[in-house]
Amino acid sequence: MAAGQQLGRTLLIKIGDGADPEVFTNLCGLKTRSFNMSATEIDTTIPSCTNPGGPVQKTSRPGISNRTFTGSGNFVSSAASKVFMDHVRASEQFNAQVIVPGDGTYEGAWMVTDYSFSGDVEPNMEFSATFVAADVLEFTAEA
Template sequence: MATGQQLGRSLLIKIGDGNTPEVFSNLCGLKTRSFNMSANEVDTTIPSCTNPGGPVQKTSRPGISNRTFSGSGAFVAGAAMSAFMGYVRGSTAFNAQVIVPGDGTYEGSWMVTDFEFSGDVEPNMEFSATFVAADELTFTAEV
């Protein structure tokens, strides 16, 4: 695993082209991005059978895990963005890699759950998108 501080701009999502072998291209234009790893908490608390009136210790186990990538930035037109927009408009899953510097790569099927265009009069048009895993992901640790 890499040591030292990592650049935020190196946190990337790469969209697959669907070919064999699959080629992944950076989703261009992202200025801000985040990757969230979470899991539901399943309550396993059981009051004491021998002392039901006594203190109860809360216990839990991990439930469904969730991996979410979100980003926003300048909309940069081109072949890769056109292919990506086809997935967004069609509400279809696609292969992608999320590269997390200092951690590794999360690869598999992803889908866009939220997409928005935005813009003011003078600056470039921007977009924001939220991606969630559409199937089980594979993880490859950074070496």
């Protein structure tokens, strides 16, 4: 692998166990995953007061930021997945870490906005989940 390149499988979400001190465990079974950072755009465009018929330059400023992690893969039954599924069933927030190789760790309260199980006759049962930040996240840059 070339210098600076990262393996996609090391993009992780780790679910907290709620203990003190909290222990974070990888959400096992993920085969595909993505992490999105975005912000809404607030239009600040004002036509010229001295030349209202002239060209107008669109301007903007950042609005609400959004951090979303999505993943799918094989469902793995374990003690850690039971804790995670308890949060999903209760529609409650929980602590988690998203590890983004080459960038850093986003830690704080998350919630699952969409979760589904799927499966065919022979292959393993699969799941997909969408996680969104439930509070302001703490970012720690990769060393």
